Amino acid sequence: MASVERQHGRQLRRYLAARLRNAAADAPDLMQEVFLRLLRLEDHESIRNPQAYLYTIASHVLQQHALKQAHAPQLAATAEMAFEFSPVAEVDPATEVATEQAFEVIDRSLQAISPRAHLTLVLSRCHGMPLQEIAGRLGVSRAQVKKYLAKALIHVRDHLREIDQEQP
Structure with a gap:
C-alpha cells in the first residue's frame, strides 16, 4: 500500500487538484478518502493495474464530492427561497x-x-x-x-x- 502511495501519490494529488479547480484545498481530504477506500479492499494482490484502479477510485471520489458540493448549496437555496416567498x-x-x-x-x-x-x-x-x-x-x-x-x-x-x- 505504501508503495502505491510513493509511486502515484504526487500524480494523484495533481489529478485531484486539477479537477477540483476552485476547491483545491479539498484535495488532501479526497486523497485520504481514495487511500481509505483502497485500504478497505481485502485482496490487494488481485489488482492487475494499481494505477488504473487508484484513478478509478479517485474518479468515484471526485464524483461523490461534486454531488455533495452541488447538493449542499441547493438545500440552502431552497430554504432561502421558502423564506423569501x-x-x-x-x-x-x-x-x-x-x-x-x-x-x-x-x-x-x-x-x-x-x-x-x-x-x-x-x-x-x-x-x-x-x-x-x-x-x-x-x-x-x-x-x-x-x-x-x-x-x-x-x-x-x-x-x-x-x-x-x-x-x-
Missing part, C-alpha cells in the same frame, strides 16, 4: 411555526432519497432547469434524469399523504 404582513405565529415544521419534515424526508434524485428535483422545480441540462450536469442520460425526478416526486407525494393522514 413568505408573506411579510402579519402572520399568525402558530401558522408560521406549522409552516416551518412542515418544511423541516419535507427536508428530512428528502434526505431519504438519493442525492441525485434530490438534486434533480431542486434543479428542475426550484431553478426551472431543463432535464437535458440537468442530465449534462450530472453526467447521465435525460431518461435517467426523468427517473430521478419521478422518484423524488413520488417520494414527496407519498410523504405528504402520510402527513395528511396523521393530522386530525
Whole structure:
C-alpha cells in the first residue's frame, strides 16, 4: 500500500487538484478518502493495474464530492427561497411555526432519497432547469434524469399523504 502511495501519490494529488479547480484545498481530504477506500479492499494482490484502479477510485471520489458540493448549496437555496416567498404582513405565529415544521419534515424526508434524485428535483422545480441540462450536469442520460425526478416526486407525494393522514 505504501508503495502505491510513493509511486502515484504526487500524480494523484495533481489529478485531484486539477479537477477540483476552485476547491483545491479539498484535495488532501479526497486523497485520504481514495487511500481509505483502497485500504478497505481485502485482496490487494488481485489488482492487475494499481494505477488504473487508484484513478478509478479517485474518479468515484471526485464524483461523490461534486454531488455533495452541488447538493449542499441547493438545500440552502431552497430554504432561502421558502423564506423569501413568505408573506411579510402579519402572520399568525402558530401558522408560521406549522409552516416551518412542515418544511423541516419535507427536508428530512428528502434526505431519504438519493442525492441525485434530490438534486434533480431542486434543479428542475426550484431553478426551472431543463432535464437535458440537468442530465449534462450530472453526467447521465435525460431518461435517467426523468427517473430521478419521478422518484423524488413520488417520494414527496407519498410523504405528504402520510402527513395528511396523521393530522386530525
